[in-house]
Amino acid sequence: MAEVLPVAEYQQASVEPIVNRSVNRLRSGAALSGGLAHDYWQGEFVTAPMMRDELGKWNAFLLQHGDAKSSVLIGHPHECRPMAYTTLLGVNVAGGGQFNGVGTVFSITDLTSITVNNLPSxxxxxxxxxxxxEEGGRATLHQVMADATGDAGGSVSLSFLPPMPLQRTTAAQVRFEKPVGEFILGKVNRQKFGTATVLSYSATSRVT
Incomplete structure (x- = not known):
């Protein structure tokens, strides 16, 4: 089970895809390309200045979970929900009740295409x-590959990359509010500004 990072404000954040491709030029002039391994996410983050109490929580977390064997849950801190919405608070599910930002996988077409229900109209x-x-305590992060609009009953079909793991089933949930995936933390650097400290770190998505 991945751990949740301590709360922080971020000055800078990026989560970029690393696409593993090899391109070879033949003597004829033709080019051949192929995939070397799974594509993955590489994140770079710089926090806002932290005071002693905030920094203490991060230090304690890193001492417990900062090794290469531990996974942490990370999403893009500045891109927390679909672009069409400034907030999902107060939005209702099509069948009634308040939407909590999470839908349910209704059907799986393939590893990059699913239909999700229990959503707003x-x-x-x-x-x-x-x-x-998310399923079984595991979480992966993906980006939508084409605009999509759901139906009045609260279902939407969507395509995304990278592909989801083979183990995913219709028991999985899809998080639209503050989505996260499992990452391995890289080195954490510290920079002092008077009594405040800024942390910067990298993170690489875990291939599941």
Missing amino acids: NFMLKMGDWIGI
């Missing part, structure tokens, strides 16, 4: 929106 997604797919 006419739920809108744009290319580049983040989603998190």
Whole structure:
């Protein structure tokens, strides 16, 4: 089970895809390309200045979970929900009740295409929106590959990359509010500004 990072404000954040491809030029002039391994996410983060109490929580967390064997849950801190919505608070599910930002996988077409239900009516997604797919205590981060609009009953079909793990089933949930995936933390650097400290760190998504 991955751990949740301590709360922080971020000055800078990026989560970029690393696409593993090899391109070879033949003597004929033709080019051949192929995948070397799974594509993955590389994150770079710089926190806002932290005072002693905030820094203490991070130090304690890193001492417990900062080794290469531990996974942490990370999403993009500045891109927390679909672009069509400034907030999902107060939005209702099509069948009634308040939407909590999480839908349920209804059907799986393949590892990059699913239908999700238990959503608000006419739920809108744009290319580049983040989603998190969660099941059995595991979480992976993905980006939507094409604009999609759901139906009045609260279902939407969407395509995304990278592919989800083979183990995912219709018991999985899809997180649209603050989606996260499992990452391995890289080195954490500290920079002092008077009595405050800024942390900067990298993180690499875990291939599951």
